[in-house]
Amino acid sequence: MTTEQTTCKQCGTCCKQGGPALHSQDLDLIRSGRIPVSSLITIRKGELVHNPLAKRIQPVSVELVKLVGKKRQWECCFYDDTQGCTVYKDRPYACRVLKCWDIGEISALMEKDTLSRFDILDKDDPLITLIREHERICPCDDLGYLQSHLSHLSGEQKNELERRVQSDLKFRARVTVDFQLKVSEELFYFGRPLFQLLQPLGVNLTESSSGFRLIWGK
């Protein structure tokens, strides 16, 4: 006879699949430093992510700020194989709401009342101007379009994307020096570099004597 699950066993399976997006209920955790900015990553509007409800990769409809993963994995940075959640008392709202045996409540929370960089940063933070500049020179709101039209893109569309990737890299090189940003801070302020967002589409970056170029195709 199987017993129906009614409580969290703290098995960590959900934590290994990735850190949660943060919600307005988490603002105090960030402001008080209990969840430091260095543990956050921004998923910009339009980035392609795995939607567990739709069970497919699709663009996010709003900007999200999530707990970052470990190295190149999505496993939550606060998960430890021996101790489990190392911030259990201060875990984000989505972690408190998640019941893997009944996903109704967590599903209703998806992309609702989420925090963006602008909710987290002080209004007079000098990096706000740079975030806006970055969004202007390197938007990523067309990744869904690129995903569905990849094999039909014109040469000019490919060139434009390559120029955008180059501008993104140049921008990051400048601001990380000017503001002495660590990689973890860069991931919060500007999200992942555009070339990384293109890799799941089979578009890769290469460096030659003439600079950075995109290689199309798997």
Ligand code: SF4
């Ligand atoms: S919510 Fe479910 S998957 Fe996540 S830790 Fe609890 S029992 Fe494990």
Ligand code: SF4
């Ligand atoms: S904060 Fe804790 S509970 Fe939430 S995903 Fe990370 S390790 Fe799991």
